[in-house]
Amino acid sequence: MSRVLEGQDWLTADATRAVMGALAAAGGADCARFVGGCVRNAVLGAPIDDVDIATVLTPEAVVRALKAAGLKSVPTGMEHGTVTAISERQPFEITTLRRDVSTDGRRATVAFTDDWAEDAARRDFRLNALYADSDGVILDPTGAGYDDALAGRIVFVGEPEQRIEEDYLRILRFYRFFAWYGRGAPDAAAVAACAALVEGVERLSAERVSKEVLKLLAAPDPRLAVRLMQDAGVLGRILPPSNSVTLxxxxxGVSPDPVLRLSALLPADVETVRASANRLRLSNAQKDRLIAAARAPLDPDMNDAQARAVIWREGRQAFEDRVRRAWAAGGEAARMQAFLALAADWTPPKLPVGGRDLARMGLKPGPETGRVLKAFEDGWIADDFPDHGHEARLKALIASPA
Structure with missing residues (x-):
């Protein structure tokens, strides 16, 4: 009995039809199939982010086929068989069927093939080795991918050790896919293989590791996956030791933000956090958030004026991150929610005075200007940002030099 994807707008969209039609015109009706995440998520009724296509056509033939159909092509990875088609401003990644010739745990040398089973055999998990033709008819070369998807089983294609040794990133991908799609107990063979080959994680580039970890932490509930990573020794290979994963x-339960969840896996030590962020080559914005969240714990007993002072000095994002970290550490929910509401509703004002105001009052530019402005700022913040009395305050500060 054939299994068919139904009710999938992406499958019947004009942009998709144009790409599949271009490939079919060059290689026949069965020369291209949808593959991987779009098929898996369609089976599960989950959102479709990207539409990937596998084909027996060579990359050069794909480029020619797209050109003949008036579609733009981008040679995103020709040596590995990948061309990106642009149809109605939407990207479609098209990859020629492949088999591995050699691998070193990070990169693979591949040869193109026209054997769908051979292509499926080199993929990571059985639920990712699902294909569908242009009409949505599902093809399952491993014979178990469809059932795995429905059951929430994350099982390697073939021998787990072999798949991992081809690319050690698959260790992290196992935990990521388990976090997103796994249900019940994890596959024992996969768990054992990840633990046995854990040292391979250290051979991966920082960018690949951080990208995979953040995707994992963005899952609705990644707690069991992270516990499994800790038990297998994987967590300790990519992050500094922490007391536990309790925080x-x-x-x-407090925040779905993967960066904030990552902060909770790091020690509350600014220099350790800074070193970890640098090692993972996180963006400056992500690093700054992690460092800010690791500073001294937020005072849960501060009043609203003190909270506004923190927001003004550190920024709304840093304040909210510290509030959520304090909440996760056991802070009173009602008070933490009140802080978050305050941050959302209050717009920090700009400093109402500057050097020109002091110049008009006869103060020459120099160190004294900086002292007066800093003293004004401190007092203005301490008084909860009044919108009046600025000139009098400046005159008093000028009249009382340090």
Missing amino acids: FEAMV
């Missing part, structure tokens, strides 16, 4: 598990 992280509490943070999952």
Whole structure:
């Protein structure tokens, strides 16, 4: 009995039809199939982010086929068989069927093939080795991918050790896919293989590791996956030691933000956090958030004026991150929610005076200008940002030099 994807707008969209039609015109009706995440998520009724296509056509033939159909092509990875088609401003990644010739755990040398089973055999998990033709008819070369998807089983294609040794990133991908799609107990063979080959994680580039970890932490509930990573020794290979994952598990209930969840897996030590962010080559914005969240714990007993002072000095994002970290650490929910509401509703004002105001009052530019402005700022913040009395305050500060 054939299984068919139904009710999938992406499958019947004009942009998709144009790409599949271009490939079919060059290689026949069965020369291209949808593959991987779009098929898996369609089976599960989950959102479709990207539409990937596998084909027996060579990359050069794909480029020619797209050109003949008036579609733009981008040679995103020709040596690995990948061309990106642009149809109605939407990208479609098209990859020629492949088999591995050699691998070193990070990169593979591939040869193109026209054997769908051979292509499926080199993929990571059985639920990712699902294909569908242009009419949505599902093809399952491993014979178990469809059932795995429905059952929430994350099982390697073939021998787990072999798949991992081809690319050690698959260790992290196992935990990521388990976090997003897994249900019940994890596959024992996969768990054992990840633990046995854990040292391979250290051979991966920082960018690949951080990207995979943040995707994992963005899952609705990644707690069990992170526990499995800790038990297998994987967590300790990519992050500095922490006392436990207790704060992280509490943070999952407080915030869906993967950066904030990552902060909860790091020690509350600014220099350790800074070193970890640098090692993972996170963006400056992500690093700044992690460092800010690791500073001294937020005072849960501060009043609203003190809270506004923190927001003004550190920024709304840093304040909210510290509030959520304090909440996860056991802060009173009602008070933490009140802080978050305050941050959302209050717009920090700009400093109402500057050097020109002091110049008009006869103060020459120099160190004294900086002292007066700093003293004004401190007092203005301490008084909860009044919108009047600025000139009198400046005159008093000028009249009382340090």
